[in-house]
Amino acid sequence: MPAKLILRNKTYEVPHGITIKQALKKLDIPAEEVIPTREGELVTEDTRLKDGDIIRLVDVISGG
Amino acid sequence: MRCRKCSKPAVINMRHHKLALCKEHFLEWIVEQTERFIRKYRMFTHDDKVLVAVSGGKDSLGLWDVLWRLGYQADGLYIDLGIDGGFGYSNQSKELTVAFAEERGLKLHIVDVVASYGATIPEMARLTHRGKGKPCSVCGLVKRHEMNRIARDFGYSVLATGHNLDDEAAVLFGNTLTWATGYLVRQGPVLEAVPGLARKVKPFFRFYERETAAYALLRGIKYIYDECPFSVGAKSIYYKKLLNRLEADRPGAKLQFYLGFLRAKEEGLFAQRAEEVVETLHTCPVCGQPTSAPGKCAFCRLVERVEEAKRRRELSNASS
């Protein structure tokens, strides 16, 4: 099973075994602009994705 | 990655500070740093009555939370702009702000733009044909005016806003692209009071947006996650993204850009321009706030035009 990254209402699948940083790079999501969380806890980008991991990315940019 | 202070698992890695921290130490760090910035930039003291402008977003609620934890006399001001956007943007953010204040027993002023001036912000923009479909310039004008009014009427010595480094760097970037010297002289973490205008400070101005968001999340602050519907396509977001591309390759680039600007200003860049700006202030005969030209200020003219437009609309409705 791959790992999932969720940003707002979009879900992305990435292979497990890579780090969140690598996954973000693959998906072209700037690491500066999101905070990764797993099961409600904040995790750093060097965290390696495990099989079936669900990472919710909290968008940090606000504008206006 | 481990916390630098206690080697528990880190919750955030701040590359520009080469600093990773666990939850406990990050929350502590934000509070300590805020206190340090307040002192370093002489923003206010424990004797000041501080009015915090709160929007229901992560930055302003986070700031209010920190000031409260530090024991400052900080009351809140929420301005209900009457923006719906299909999900009740203003209502939702107001409810979150009210709940936040109640939980902590904090005093909150609420200004209802519709009740006070007879129209929502988008309606004001439409009625006065301002902003080409975007009410942001009207919104900024009304917010500034109301913040000053409440600060003056209730005797607050300082007005605090939740602007973070990314906000400030994006504005600076925009002003630099056009070399808007009139705006550049007035940009900074502390704006001294002038007659009729409250002193303004931004205690979070050295935190990255990522840090203020992490603070709100870790503190369990319920903030409005959906953006104002009119912020879609905002220039400020575009500039933030550009700056973040730079930051990705050169950690600390955003912070350097902004702090370098403050240093240059300190050393006298724009000094001449600053004198000119101060000299040309006039007082609005209606509300008493300063304005750049003699006569009524932009806010009072806006309110007048909204009233006229509404009267005309009522007349034409009555005759048809």
Ligand code: SF4
């Ligand atoms: S995006 Fe525009 S209309 Fe919405 S709150 Fe910001 S300035 Fe006001």
Ligand SMILES: [Zn+2]
């Ligand atoms: Zn720690």
Ligand SMILES: [Zn+2]
């Ligand atoms: Zn006026």
